[in-house]
Amino acid sequence: MDAITFTVLSVLMVASAIRVVLNRSPVYSALSLVMLMSLLAVYFLYLDAHMVGVLQIIVYAGAVMVLFLFVIMLLNLQDSIQDYRQEKLWTMGILCATLFGELWFFFGRAGGESSAQHAVPEGFGTVISLSQKLFTDYLLPFEITSLLLLVAVVGAVVLAKR
Amino acid sequence: MILPEVNWAAVMPSVILTVVGITVLCWELWMKEQDRKYLAWLSLAGVAGAALFSYTLWGRNESAFNGMLALDAYALFFNLIICLATGMTVLMSRHYVENNELPAGEYYALLLFAAVGMMLMAAATDLIVIFLGLETMSMAVYVLTGIRRQNVKANEAALKYFLLGAFASGFFLYGVALVYGVTGSVKLGEVATYISTHFSDGAGSPMLLAGMVLLIVGFGFKVAAAPFHAWAPDVYEGAPTTITAFMAVGVKAAAFASFVRVFLLSFGALHGQWEAILWALAVLTMIVGNLTALVQDNIKRMLAYSSIAHAGYLLVAMVAGGELGGAALMYYLVAYGLMNLGAFAIVVAVGKKGEPNEEFNDYAGLGFRYPGLAMMMTIFMLSLTGIPPLVGFTGKFYVFSAAVKAGYIWLAVIGVLNSVVSAYYYIRVVVTMYMQEGEKQVEPLSTRPALATAIVAATVGTIMVGVLPAKPMALARHSFASLQKPAQTASSTPKKDQAATSTPTATAPSKTPHH
Numbered sequence: 001m002d003a004i005t006f007t008v009l010s011v012l013m014v015a016s017a018i019r020v021v022l023n024r025s026p027v028y029s030a031l032s033l034v035m036l037m038s039l040l041a042v043y044f045l046y047l048d049a050h051m052v053g054v055l056q057i058i059v060y061a062g063a064v065m066v067l068f069l070f071v072i073m074l075l076n077l078q079d080s081i082q083d084y085r086q087e088k089l090w091t092m093g094i095l096c097a098t099l100f101g102e103l104w105f106f107f108g109r110a111g112g113e114s115s116a117q118h119a120v121p122e123g124f125g126t127v128i129s130l131s132q133k134l135f136t137d138y139l140l141p142f143e144i145t146s147l148l149l150l151v152a153v154v155g156a157v158v159l160a161k162r
Numbered sequence: 163m164i165l166p167e168v169n170w171a172a173v174m175p176s177v178i179l180t181v182v183g184i185t186v187l188c189w190e191l192w193m194k195e196q197d198r199k200y201l202a203w204l205s206l207a208g209v210a211g212a213a214l215f216s217y218t219l220w221g222r223n224e225s226a227f228n229g230m231l232a233l234d235a236y237a238l239f240f241n242l243i244i245c246l247a248t249g250m251t252v253l254m255s256r257h258y259v260e261n262n263e264l265p266a267g268e269y270y271a272l273l274l275f276a277a278v279g280m281m282l283m284a285a286a287t288d289l290i291v292i293f294l295g296l297e298t299m300s301m302a303v304y305v306l307t308g309i310r311r312q313n314v315k316a317n318e319a320a321l322k323y324f325l326l327g328a329f330a331s332g333f334f335l336y337g338v339a340l341v342y343g344v345t346g347s348v349k350l351g352e353v354a355t356y357i358s359t360h361f362s363d364g365a366g367s368p369m370l371l372a373g374m375v376l377l378i379v380g381f382g383f384k385v386a387a388a389p390f391h392a393w394a395p396d397v398y399e400g401a402p403t404t405i406t407a408f409m410a411v412g413v414k415a416a417a418f419a420s421f422v423r424v425f426l427l428s429f430g431a432l433h434g435q436w437e438a439i440l441w442a443l444a445v446l447t448m449i450v451g452n453l454t455a456l457v458q459d460n461i462k463r464m465l466a467y468s469s470i471a472h473a474g475y476l477l478v479a480m481v482a483g484g485e486l487g488g489a490a491l492m493y494y495l496v497a498y499g500l501m502n503l504g505a506f507a508i509v510v511a512v513g514k515k516g517e518p519n520e521e522f523n524d525y526a527g528l529g530f531r532y533p534g535l536a537m538m539m540t541i542f543m544l545s546l547t548g549i550p551p552l553v554g555f556t557g558k559f560y561v562f563s564a565a566v567k568a569g570y571i572w573l574a575v576i577g578v579l580n581s582v583v584s585a586y587y588y589i590r591v592v593v594t595m596y597m598q599e600g601e602k603q604v605e606p607l608s609t610r611p612a613l614a615t616a617i618v619a620a621t622v623g624t625i626m627v628g629v630l631p632a633k634p635m636a637l638a639r640h641s642f643a644s645l646q647k648p649a650q651t652a653s654s655t656p657k658k659d660q661a662a663t664s665t666p667t668a669t670a671p672s673k674t675p676h677h
Contacts (some may be wrong), residue, residue, distance in 0.1 A: 012306040042580070049177065050575075051264075051266075135166060136166040136167075136228075137166075138228075138290075140227040140230050140291060141174070141290050143295040144298060145280060145293065145294060147180060147275065148297055148301060149299045150184075151272065151298055151301045151305075152301055154187065154268055154271060154305070155272065155301060155302070155304070158265055158272075159305060159308060159311060161321075
């Protein structure tokens, strides 16, 4: 990824992330979040992770966002907009800055050895190579995930039925 | 076509339980209301099958699924503990589910799925598989905690457990990500190789240490070690008593299995970094658990704090490390499992429909009206205190002597002092039963044969394993030695061996498992 694309993408992403937090209306926040997810998908595409990029759009920008919008529309959020106070953002901002400082502390020091660029093998990130990995090397996690989803479905039904 | 490498033997116990779980789930749809009891017997048969299969696999030491799962005596030993916990829980649940009108099919199916998650956790040698096993187990247990949907306490417990558990999973996953970021692998063997080559001085890098600490937080939450224990009392109190027993024994055993495997295998070379943290955690857990248990009036809450205290003793064994500490930890888990399952089974027996009878006062006078029940409760309480010749004493003896031999004298002293404190609240149950007047009636055990079987089995186990500790301890030693010996896998290198045995107190495995 060249420097210009990276900069443009990152600035857009950070801007839309800030929009999510600062918007007074939850619907606008949700739309900014869609923007953020889509830009993240572009990141993945640039990193040769095509499959993950497409999944990012389908799952996050698609399914998860629709759920968010449903919840926003089902709950009447007028009151919470009134309560929205700017001061809280300062506390959050300071917390975030601390977190970033910590990240910089850990990653900035350890960065040297692991940031070396590796050439990507042929066909990396495509559906074929991903599924081959998934059904050979990662067969066991794949199958456990299916059991995990079954447990989640059974659990949701047990707790919510009637 | 590329075909995956599948080692059926390594996952067979889990597969048996999964298949039985799905069968239970589907069968319930067709069965009549009065046939529900067969679900319990089917689940029990599945657990017995998984235990038998694990037993027949004994002695094998190999790596399966591209180095993601180990088939070693260590994993099999934990499989047996998990089968014990699940089987006993099924026996306790047989009438409990009926009396409380719980959805039987989903109840037993989730119980079995949780056991599958535990087994995978105990056998996993890959951080991703550990995480998936952890989530499968937790997800099922969250739901089981809240399965009494009409009960406010159960709702609160389930929600609390779910939110805090999800938070802890986040910590765990972040830790995995950082470890992967530094070492470039999530396989425990490869992580160990990287650490022993790049950080041979045992110092580590800030990022790696941050990852390690986050993993400690994740595991600490699951084993309910202070200061990550705050969820335990509310959840243990709100969950159905059978599930509380299952959580206290099964979840703790599986989490410790994985905890020990990750830290002794992968972070063995960083022993100097994590032993101080775990030392502090062990002391804090023992003290907080025991002191708070003193002031409880609800017997389930008291047992919850007692289980926190026992997590502290288990951490002592882990800090001691080496062959002795590891074997002591495994023996203690068996001991803790037997006596705790027994104690919770009695709590189930005393409870009635719509009348949980969980306060200390409800136990008053039980000793005169139900001498058998009270005697067995006394045995469990004395064992939990650590009175010889019961299993709790032998377990504590092994744990503290391992700590002393490894040079952690103060840790052993604090542990023994804590045991003395714990006597107060355990003996209090006995005193209430025999020295106070009470009117509470208990449904006779003869109408609940499954529960009676569980209680008697736990009693016999508590006495027998305590009186004759040599054989179980030898098994634990053998199992722990199989952990330190690297499994045969294409990707394993001699470095892994070095990492595992470079812990200061570790000794080379004395006997080779027969292949």
